[in-house]
Amino acid sequence: MLHISTGFTIYMLAVTFLLGTCLGSFSACLASRLLTGESALSGRSHCDSCGHVLGAADLVPLLSWLFLKGRCRYCGAKVPAECFFTELLAGVGCCLVVYRYDISVLSLRGILLGVILLTMSLTDLHRYIIPDRLQLAGCLVFLVTVWFLPDPLRVLLRGLLLGTALAGGMLLLSLLFDKLTGKESLGGGDIKLFFMTGLYLGSAWEILFYLILSCLLGLVFALFYKKKRIPFGPAIAAACFFMVLYGRIVTEWYTGLF
Known part of the structure; x- marks a missing residue:
């Protein structure tokens, strides 16, 4: 289905990339909360430095980090480039999965597994921990x-x-x-x-x-x-x-x- 036409393929991969960057943002947030003990399913995103709740303009994958030049809008604290590259990596990874397996259960499984592996990698990088729940x-x-x-x-x-x-x-x-x-x-x-x-x-x-x-x-x-x-x-x-x-x-x- 993905390869019905070149235009449709490009469209689906573009949508997949955007959704993938959102999943990458989620992975980064989930990894951080697992390491700090915060609830992974409740509570709004906030700046790790000043604690200010982030607005919609602060949470656009890739673009927010670029436009804010890697800084918090409220306190000016530096936001690690890791956030940007995590979102980019997730977007590219999701595109690779969908291009390989088309729109199928295998694609869904590959994307979910990719999110889990990405989150595990982040927790292991920062604290040498691979949470059992993951x-x-x-x-x-x-x-x-x-x-x-x-x-x-x-x-x-x-x-x-x-x-x-x-x-x-x-x-x-x-x-x-x-x-x-x-x-x-x-x-x-x-x-x-x-x-x-x-x-x-x-x-x-x-x-x-x-x-x-x-x-x-x-x-x-x-x-x-x-x-x-x-x-x-x-x-x-x-x-x-x-x-x-x-x-x-x-x-x-x-x-x-x-």
Whole structure:
């Protein structure tokens, strides 16, 4: 349906991008509230510095940050550029999902999973925390949407098997590494994240490429993250999002070489 015509495709992607930036704004707000203990579902948005309630003109994704030059309208406090780039990343990510899966349940599932992964990445970046409620939300999205897919029972059992195998394998490797080096390799949140993301993978080949990509992204991230402790959650999240979009394409290309 998305590709009925070029004009319709551009229109739908533009709408998707705008909605995606709103979801990115929501992710940033949700991550902040999860870390500060505020209610995620009640209370109006406010400036973190002066506490002033933000108006509609302050909450337009991307544009508000640009027009206000990254400052609070009321107290002049600096608003991190992270807010702008989170909204931009969410908008682009939603477009990639819709372009890949058209207007479908898979698109809805990909967008919801993307929001959860983005929020997890933000909390892990700031406090090295991956909230359990987000992990549960990711599992719930899988369990609900799977019944709208072809052969849902097979997809459900496959997801549970792959998620358990992935998390269990990473737990064993982590315990072995910790014992040999005396250092902590993976936190409990990372192990649970591997289980949750493993639900969305489609084969053992996808798990292999997922782990390779996670490690590569983790190494790249470590080069630019100027702190002693490196959060691994964002690398896992980015690798998962890529595999959800293109994992089947990559594995079919690779296995077709033999």
